[in-house]
Amino acid sequence: MAWEITGANAAITNPQPAGSLATHVAGGSLTFGSGVTASNTTDFFSASGFNTTSLAAAITGGDFLSFTITPAAGYALNISSVSFNSGVSTAVTNFNAALLSSATGFSSAGALHSYSFATTTPPNQSITLSGTAALQGLTGVLEFRLYGWRDSAGTSTFRLRTLSGNDLVVTGSVSAIPEPGTYAMWIGAAALAGAAIRRRWQTG
Numbered sequence: 001m002a003w004e005i006t007g008a009n010a011a012i013t014n015p016q017p018a019g020s021l022a023t024h025v026a027g028g029s030l031t032f033g034s035g036v037t038a039s040n041t042t043d044f045f046s047a048s049g050f051n052t053t054s055l056a057a058a059i060t061g062g063d064f065l066s067f068t069i070t071p072a073a074g075y076a077l078n079i080s081s082v083s084f085n086s087g088v089s090t091a092v093t094n095f096n097a098a099l100l101s102s103a104t105g106f107s108s109a110g111a112l113h114s115y116s117f118a119t120t121t122p123p124n125q126s127i128t129l130s131g132t133a134a135l136q137g138l139t140g141v142l143e144f145r146l147y148g149w150r151d152s153a154g155t156s157t158f159r160l161r162t163l164s165g166n167d168l169v170v171t172g173s174v175s176a177i178p179e180p181g182t183y184a185m186w187i188g189a190a191a192l193a194g195a196a197i198r199r200r201w202q203t204g
Contacts, residue, residue: 001028001069002166008045010038016045024075024174028068033145035062039157046159050148055098055108057149064145065160069170077142079135079172083126089157091120095150099127102143103134121161139177
């Protein structure tokens, strides 16, 4: 699932649907938390009001960028990585961000990745998540939140920015969920195999 930020404007289209979806992914949506305000800037998905000074305060204040991914009915998500291009409108001493998810908890202890920067255009962030068990085999809506806060007081505008290609990408696989009848067949086959082994032991 991916978003291309070229031409985006959060003040006009919010939430922003995903630009591309894999087969058996029903949908994806990009928006902001209640603590910030969408900015009228083109080629950015941007919001102002990221004015807290800790992750805990950003969580409490609803200062985040949110993106969701929804599997089609009968399928499960297995997330392997997330990558994105972020930035701020004006360079600060340090701006900080942390990626959290609904599967691992929206708390400081559940952070999947965190980073800090002192420029308007930090490097692309690419986070490997294939080893995170909570992000495998998900059958419901999965939400990621990218919380932002700064070292010193004052309002800051945090955003996804456009570079070449897609600017926010969630990669992984989608697997079919076996029907209940399939589970029953597997259990029955295992029981028959066990009975056959026992008979061989008894007659051997």
